[in-house]
Structures are given as C-alpha cells and as structure tokens.
Amino acid sequence: MKNSESFNQLLKLTLTPTVEPSDELNQKIIDKLKENENMKPVSRKRLSVALVAAAITLTMSISAFAACNFFNPKQVAEHLGDKTLAQAFDDKNAIEINKSVDSGDYHFTLHGIVSGKDISDFKGSAEKVNPNRTYAVVSIAKKDGSKMPDTKDDEYGKVPFFISPLIKGEKPWQVNIASMNGGYSDSVIDGVMYRLIECDGVEMFADRGLYLCISTSSFYDIKAFNYNEKTGVVSLNSNYKGANALFNLPLNKTKVNHEKADKYLQELLNPAKDSSEDDNAQADLASESKPFGNLQKIL
C-alpha cells in the first residue's frame, strides 16, 4: 500500500469495468444519428423564414413559401416509420404542392400528395376494398409562433382538424375521407403538427376537379364550406367561426378513369350488396376503426 503507483494501478484495474458497448448498440446509435440528421428541418434560418412569413402574410393569404422551413412529405413519412411511402413521395409521380393558407389561429400548408398501389408499409383492410390509395401531407402551425400540442399532451386533440379530399360535383358531406376508407397519422415536430392523411385513390377524379379541405371540426362541417349543387363547386365559407382552408389538388389527369370513378362512386353512395369479400373487408374496417383511423392504430 505504500507504493502509490501500485495503488494507482489497483484503482485503474478495479474502477475499469470490462463491459463494452455491443456492436448492435453502437450501430443503433449511429443509425439514430443518421435518421435524426435526415429529420432536421430543411432550413434552420428561423429568423429569415419568420421575416419571409411575415411579409407574405401581409401581402397574400396563399403562398408557396412553406417548403423552406417545414419538413417535406418524404421526411414526414420517414418520421412516421413508413419508408415505402417516403420513397413514393420522392418519386416522380408525387406532386409537390407547398401552398399555405392562414385561417383563424393557424397556418395550414399542403405539402404534397401521392397516389398509387402498394406505396405504404402499413396496409390495413382498407386496401382490400381499394388497393389504390392517395396520401397527402399537411402541416398545421400556430400563427403566433407558439407550439402545437404534442400528441402525448393532454391538449392534443382538443382542437380537432378535419382534413379531407373533396371531389367537385360530389356532395362533400357524402364523399370525403370518412367515407373513402380514410385514415390519418399525426406527428408534432418542433411545435408543428404534421398530418399524413390517406384514403382511397382520388387520381381517377383528376379531370373533375379535386379539393383538399381543412376545418377545425371532427367531421365534415357544412358550415365551414359552401357547396353549389348546380355547379358542384366547393368554396370556403369566410364567415366560419373556426379555422378553415381549401386547396385545389392538381392531380395527374393521365390517371383519370371515368368508368372506374363512376363505379367507385356508385358503390360508395349506394352501399347495397357487395361481394362477400367486400363485406368482410368493410366489417374489418368497422371493427378496427371508429370514424377513420386504421393509421391511428400504428401510432
């Protein structure tokens, strides 16, 4: 014990455990680092973005500035763990929109939309009914810069948002995400809520005119939008007490299929006797999700 060097050596040996991080743990960390790097907002220039946002808010209600400080649809899909959908949003068939609208306390941005078969890792019974699906990413931010409640917070969901594609010429209270086997996933990142919605594919209606509506309601709210039964045009009700927004969906008209579209609407609006397979699929849908939400199960 008199030899301080020996005592040092003893301490060194005693206080150095033989444990080591496993290769798997190290790889997991490296993967997470890379993953988080990919999830960084496209731009960190918060000040300049804020200035741009302020300027645009003053001059116009609809703008295309949003892409610079929000996550893009691919990143949102990745964040939700859907790699196949992330790839689909990166594909040439995906449509980047990046249009924003301010309404009430909120800043809504429609980022992008993509349609197709087997473009998601998460398949539910809705695919049995119609394998062609449409996915869109919308972000919701507070106009005053405060954060949207996280999905784990008690405040989450207290202000509901109904986001749905609408088809020109079809009564929006009849044909919307709820009736089109729809679902959604919410994720709040850096105080901005991102909603990934999905429903039966709507590209077949591209030539008729399509909208994407947003309202602070749980279901389609007839007070939020006007529907002209003669022209089939949906418009925003500017007197709506909540927040509302309406975007045009510029879908690919080469995917139009009148025959398929008519058949789809006929089945949707007249849910008579379908095949037993469809019955089973519908039953699955009814049992697994309340108004819509096969994706909610994933979260």
Added chain:
Amino acid sequence: MDITDLSELVHLHGKAIYRFCYNLAKNQSDTDDLYQETFLKAMELCHKIEKDNNPKAFLISISIGLWKNTRRKYARRQRIAPIDELNENVNINYISKDESSPEEIIISKESRIMIQNAADSLNDKLKIPLYMYYTAEMSNEDIALALKIPQGTVKSRLYKARKILKNILEREVSNYEKF
C-alpha cells in the same frame, strides 16, 4: 462537428464512455440507456463540439449531466439490482505478498468489490473525477475542462478520493489479517 464526425466518436471513444456510464449506472440496461442518450444529446449539441478540442471530455460531461438528471431512477434500480460483474482477469498480485492461492483470489475479489463499493459511496465531487480519471482515462486538464473547475481542484479532489479509498482498503485488509 457533423453527424459523421459524431458517428466516428462512437467507435473512437465509445468503450471509455460506456464504461464510465457503467460506473455511474451500475447495470447494463441503464448503462445502455445512458450511453445512447449521451450520443443523442451530443447530436443536438454537435454544433458546440469541436473535433480537435477534446470531444471525449464533452461527451463525458453530457453523460454526467444526464446521469444527474436521472439519478433517482438509477439509484432506485441499483438497490434492487446489485453489481455482479466481476473481472476475473484483474491482476491484483500487488496486494498479495505471496503467490496467488484460492484464498487470495477470494480476497482479491473481495478487495475489488470493496474498492468499488467504497468508490460508489464517495460523494459526487470526489467520485466523478475519480471515474473520469481511472475509468474514462482522462487527464486532469480534460477533467477540469469537462467539469468546468480549475485543474488544482481536480487534483485536490482526486487526492482526497484516493486517500479515502486507501484508508478504507487498509482498514479492511487489517481487519482481515486480524481475523
């Protein structure tokens, strides 16, 4: 520093940081958590980490901060999950006067556990520099940098820690010889 650099640090300093975390957390599960959280926190702060300015010290300081934040959790688990990790290869002949015998091996293990327990019982001001020095193999200068204290204070704390441990060990060995 970017994410690639940080990933390199996992390989470069991972072992030392993991062992340091282990000495704080005392079981593998909590060590894995603390180790992982250290790098994830480092990712948030990577703009503050300079590649050429002792990133290991920075990472260790993150581990300490995280451990202090979750001390209660770790302490609670430690009570119900005692240390059972033993290093069979530890060479402690220098505390034995003669060739190792089965009896002396038992003493060695006991001594080792005794030192570990004694080190664990030190207060944070002494224990953390001790683990930084011996487990993470950091210099006095690096410890001072990570803990944001003068080097003289580091030396003083290490001296006190060693003295306490030495006294405990001598007392225990003396008791054993009497027995």
